[in-house]
Amino acid sequence: MEVFLEVCSRLTDGFINAFFLFILTLVFSLPLGLIMSFCTMSKFAPLRIPVKLIVWVLRGTPLMLQIFAIFYLPGLLRLFVWPQMNTGWEWFDSTFSTRFIAALVAFAINYAAYFSEIFRGGIQSISQGQYEAGQVLGMTKSQIFFKIVLLQVVKRIIPPMSNEIITLIKDTSLANTIAVYELIYEAKEFMTVDGLIWPLFVAGAFYLIFVGLLTILFNHMEKKLDYFRS
């Protein structure tokens, strides 16, 4: 029993780190993805083509490889080194380590690429008539986007977005390939140090419960937007 509590407590620490990686990835990748989706829909080729190429590479190569590349390449190519947090607050500095930041950057741009394609699909599925109705009523382009199109897009993209976001929480475990401390990292410690396998399954339960909560949240959002049909 004592061992079980010990395992749970340390896995919780690992989970908290995974959760930070998850949340921060969303914070950066959602707006970045929206900007990228506008770029890929732009009529201006010097903007559209490079971003399309970037999306292709990001979706076309394994995330694990991208994490490696982003962590090691800047140093190998002598471009820059990932910064080390130095606030003096030990918990903060160790949680947001150099490795964590490199992983976060990799996750954020990788997920931004996937999100941008979902946004693009959502935005392009809105009928031309909605834009034209806004136009003839004298609205500006940004008014049309924010007041008319956006909520309809949100409603349409909730199902694919929830899929992607659920995948993200499990993908955070890939960060341990560059030794970022997180849930699976901690569970593997039990295996290598204490010879215990079952903490890995407890870790699985952590993901499962969290995904369950996310599912409830997304269902709730879908219901919330059920009042209109477009």
Add this chain to the structure above:
Amino acid sequence: MALLEVKNIRKSFGKSEVLKGIDFSLDKGKVLSIIGSSGSGKTTLLRCLNFLETPNEGTISVDGNIIFNAEDTHRMSDDEIRKNRLHFGLVFQQFNLFPQYTVLDNITLAPKLRLNEEKLTKDEKKHRIDCITENAWELLKKVGLTEKSGHYPCQLSGGQQQRVAIARALALTPDILCFDEPTSALDPELTGEVLSVIRDLKSSDSTMIIVTHEMDFARHVSDEIIFMANGIIEEQGTPEQVFDSPKSPLTRSFLSKSIESY
């Protein structure tokens, strides 16, 4: 002087010329119906008037002021286009209501957004919003939908949706209200309610341009009829002239066909 004057409007898509020089004028308070077979350019003409398409040639004047001139070398800014297009309102075949807003909010959304462009104190703004809302109720009464004010578009029949779309267009008090086949997407039993709203508008002296396939309606509501064929105005006149004694053989064959299918 005519309220609207359209001169030599030409519009091509790629190589095909869809409007080949359209000239007409319309006096204040008059109703103009545009008839013609599919592909003759009726929708394109309305879209040009509403700045959804940019004509390759020609001018459009409202109240003696040129609001569009294809010759003008300087390209109009988005703001200018927005200001100029408000002389016109457009009711679409497919209604195009905003699904996430209630009936009332569909009508008040655009007028409220326009307030952001003026510098107003809090009190002034509140007063203006009250006016907009009051006006929206007035319009809902006009189209007979006060009891649906809190409904969403998906909860309305096609005929009701189109009436909301008419109220929404009227909320910006356009000089000229254009209709593009307002009843074509409706079940036959629902066309009556929409047509009767348009008839009421005529009696309140609105200036309107109506593209329609409802010949009977066009004859009775219009002061002026334009028959379009292949991108030109083939025949123009009063309903009596065009329907009872058409001069052009094209008009004659179009009318006899549409009576057959009626």
